Amino acid sequence: MTTLSLIGIGTGNPDHLTAQAVKALNRADLILLPRKGDDKSDLADLRRQIVGAVVTAPVTVAEYDVPKRADQTDYLGAVNDWHDAIAAVWQAAIDAHLPKGGRVALMVWGDPSLYDSTLRIAARLPGLTTEVIPGITSLQVLTAAHAIPLNALAAPVVITTGRRLRDEGWPPAANSVGVMLDSGGAFQAVDPHGVTIWWGAYVGMPQQALIHGPLAEVAAQIVETRARLRAEHGWIMDIYLMRRGDER
Incomplete structure (x- = not known):
């Protein structure tokens, strides 16, 4: 059994994390950390800073490159294809690091419920239980x-x-x-x-x-x-x- 915790982290300020978020990060077996290219390296750095600031348990951190969304006139079609590609990257990382299952954590800007598609991407992964740790919204x-x-x-x-x-x-x-x-x-x-x-x-x-x-x-x-x-x-x-x- 694999559980994915989607953890709202506000706008990246460690002070915005809830106690529930800190506990969820520390009980994870694997933290997935996205990279969005050199021009957005600050975003990955902020996530790394949060891990360094609040995670005291021995947790594996796996960084991955976020697939780029195609630039096409069919906006919803492009987004759905993009979400499929991201889900495939998540699945590959989980299979590589947790072949027998475990707890996976993914930090989400703001709150996973407000104009964020992480929940929709997670729904594409079979056999996955998802929990949401709410966060402060922008x-x-x-x-x-x-x-x-x-x-x-x-x-x-x-x-x-x-x-x-x-x-x-x-x-x-x-x-x-x-x-x-x-x-x-x-x-x-x-x-x-x-x-x-x-x-x-x-x-x-x-x-x-x-x-x-x-x-x-x-x-x-x-x-x-x-x-x-x-x-x-x-x-x-x-x-x-x-x-x-x-x-x-």
Whole structure:
């Protein structure tokens, strides 16, 4: 029997790990650690730092190269093929290091339940029992960094992606919109009148950058800052919350 623990690690800050996450890492027989190329080596380094900071048990760490997603017009098809390839890499690593089964741990940015496909990939592996250790989401870290509530008083919140915001505009009936997985500047697709934005890159990390204000006034600043930071670090993780009206 093989058990895969998907462990939410927040934004990579060891202080964001829960006690449950630390226990799960220490009881693992194998920790899978993904590498996404030299331009994103910081992400692997952060996972290594977490292992070094909290793992005291003798655990095998196996690093693997994440397959690249094909660039094709069929987005969902490309994603499904990509997930198949990642699942095959996981299976090969598990078979190599735990041929008789055991406990496998995989650290997931934020929480495995929110705009993350690790659970869908795990479902492709036969004979595997999956458990989820919840983590702090980047949306929580963003609102904490700006010291704001996620929602206006008694008002709804929609969490969506940059792709959908760009294609469909402001979600109907939403007062507040949290946007994840934006390739850059999707907020420019909405009417900025009366909209406030709270943006953050690398939230919770040492290189954290924050901008907030009326969307009409700070949109260009966010676009410029995002481009500069991506060029400087070779990668970027950013997220933002937008709200209509004056109430925070």
